[in-house]
Amino acid sequence: MARALRDVAYGVPDYALSVLRALEAAGFEAWVVGGWVRDALLGAPCHDVDITTSAHWRDAERVLDSCGIAVRETGTAHGTVTAIVGGKPVEVTTYRVESSYTDHRHPDDVVFVDDVREDLKRRDFTINAMAYHPERGLLDPHGGRDDLDLGLIRAVGDPRLRFSEDALRVLRAVRFACRLGFDVEPRTQEALARCADGLEDIANERIGQELDGIVCTGAVAWALAHEMPVLGVAVPELKPLVAFDQRSPYHAYDVLEHTMRVCRAVEEFTGGNASRELRWAALMHDVAKPITFTQDETGRGHFFDHPKVGARVCELLMRRLALPHDLIIPVRSLVRLHDHVVSPTSRSMRRTLMKFDKACPGRAPRLAFDLLDLKRADAVSKVDWVAGYAIELDGIELALRRELERGATYRMGDLAVNGSDVISATGIKPGPGVGLILQGLLSAVVNGDLPNEREELLRSLQI
Incomplete structure (x- = not known):
C-alpha cells in the first residue's frame, strides 16, 4: 500500500494553534500529537487536537489562564488539563514517561520529563507516536509515517x-486496523494473540467501548477472520462459533464463517452505510446456535428457538459490556426476528412493523428495513439455492415501502378511534381494559380483519 505521504493535508486549527502559541510565548516547547497528526497525514477528517508540552501542567494552566483561555483540570495525575477555546476542547499534557502497569491498564507511576522523544516512546502504535509543529514539521522517531505508507499497525x-x-x-490495535483498512505487522500480531488474555483484567465497559468502535467501522468481518484470538477473549460467547459444523442442508459454512460472511454482506447491501444496530445484529444473530444445537436420527442439525435464545444471550452480553440501552433493545429485536417469516403482503408488513414498534417505539420503519438487509445477508451466506431468497426480499422491501407510503396502521395511535371513543361506545370505565380493547382493535386492523375506519371500528365494539 504505497501512499507516499509527505506532509499534513491541512493546518492545525486556529483554536488549537492559539493554545500552542500561548505555551511557546511563555518559553515552553509544545507539539501537536496523537490522532490529529495521523489523520492529517492521511488527509482524513479529525475532530480532536491534543498538545504535549514541556510545561508542567500547573504552569500550562497558569499560562493559558493568563491568556484568557478557560482551563479544566481533567487528568492532572497524568499531567493533563483541558483548554477550552471557542467551545472546543484541547487536551494539554506534560511530557511524561510511565512505570509498570500492575493492573494492565494504568501506570503505577508517572514521571514528567523534558524531552518529547521520551514521551513518544510510551505511546501504543507508531502511527500514533508522531508529533507535529507548524514550523518544525513532523517529528517521527518510530517510523509512523512509513507505516501509514505501508498500511501497517505496528507497536x-x-x-x-x-x-x-x-x-x-490489543483491542485498540484491532479497531485501528478495521478503521483504517490496515494490516497488523507480524510481530505485533503475534503479541496480540499472546497478550489477549490480559483483557480479563480490563473493565467490561472499556472492552465494550472498543468493541463498539470495531463494529462501527463496518469491518468486523475482517476482525472475525483475522483476530478471533482477541475477540474470543473480549466476547467469550463468540468462541463456540469457531469451526462449529452446522450439519444443515441450508448451510455451506461453519457458524463463525457464516457470521463473518453475513457481517460482510450487510456492508455490501447497504453500500457500507449499515446502521450501528444492523452491524451488531449481524455479529450476534447466530450466537445461540451452538447452545441450541441438536441432531435428528439422520444426523441433520437443528437449532430450535435459536433466535429467541440468541436475543437473550445478546442482551445479556451487551449489558455486561455496558453498551447503551437504546442500542441493546433494537439489536435484541433484530436478532429475535431474523428468522421471522415475511411476505410481500400488507398484513405481513404491518405485523412486522407492529412487532418492532412494541419493542422499540418510534423506530419500527428503520428496523424493518434493517431486518430485510439482515435477511438478505443471511441468505447469500448460505448454500446457493437458498441465496436466491435475497432476490425475493427486493419484492418484500417494495411492499414495505408501499405500506408505509399508504400510512401503515401498526401503532395504537394510528387507529381511527381512541380511548375516549372506546369508553363512549362501550360504557367501560377508564383503566387498563380500555388499552386491551384498543390493542384488540389494532390486532384486527393489522391482520386485515377490520378496516381502519372509525365507523367500522366502533360498530365492531357493539357486537
Missing part, C-alpha cells in the same frame, strides 16, 4: 511490553 518498541502495560491496546 512502538517491544509489542509484548506495550500490550502487557495496557491490555486494552
